[in-house]
Amino acid sequence: MPTRRPARRLLPAARRLRAAVARMDLACAGTIYVRTRTCGKRTCRCHEDPSARHGPYAEWTRVREGRLVHSTLSAEQTERVTAAIGNYREIRRLLARWERETEEVILSGRRRKPRSVKQINSRK
Numbered sequence: 510m511p512t513r514r515p516a517r518r519l520l521p522a523a524r525r526l527r528a529a530v531a532r533m534d535l536a537c538a539g540t541i542y543v544r545t546r547t548c549g550k551r552t553c554r555c556h557e558d559p560s561a562r563h564g565p566y567a568e569w570t571r572v573r574e575g576r577l578v579h580s581t582l583s584a585e586q587t588e589r590v591t592a593a594i595g596n597y598r599e600i601r602r603l604l605a606r607w608e609r610e611t612e613e614v615i616l617s618g619r620r621r622k623p624r625s626v627k628q629i630n631s632r633k
């Protein structure tokens with residue numbers, strides 16, 4: 510049974526999200542793929558021999574303004590982007606919980622006897 514919360518008290522999910530965000534610096538969406546590549550030199554062995562392909566390279570793929578964007582990352586950048594993607598996913602996970610809790614609070618509030626318009630206006 511849901512309890513009525515004082516307005517100043519945060520929902521547990523809101524508190525968790527704020528605490529998590531306070532600990533984070535970078536956050537970004539996307540995926541890191543590790544892949545090898547062929548180069549532009551027509552005579553290079555990489556075109557014939559799969560084991561002679563260049564790399565492996567870490568490639569960060571994400572959607573920006575509806576289009577896929579790829580960036581090749583250095584080892585240091587890969588580490589930072591990996592952490593940033595982890596942060597982003599944590600924010601999304603906590604945000605989804607906050608949404609569910611908000612929905613629950615709002616909809617359970619409907620089941621209580623609604624105050625009349627007069628009563629609401631008289632509180633001004």
Ligand SMILES: [Zn+2]
Nearest residue numbers: 547548553555
């Ligand atoms: Zn090559």
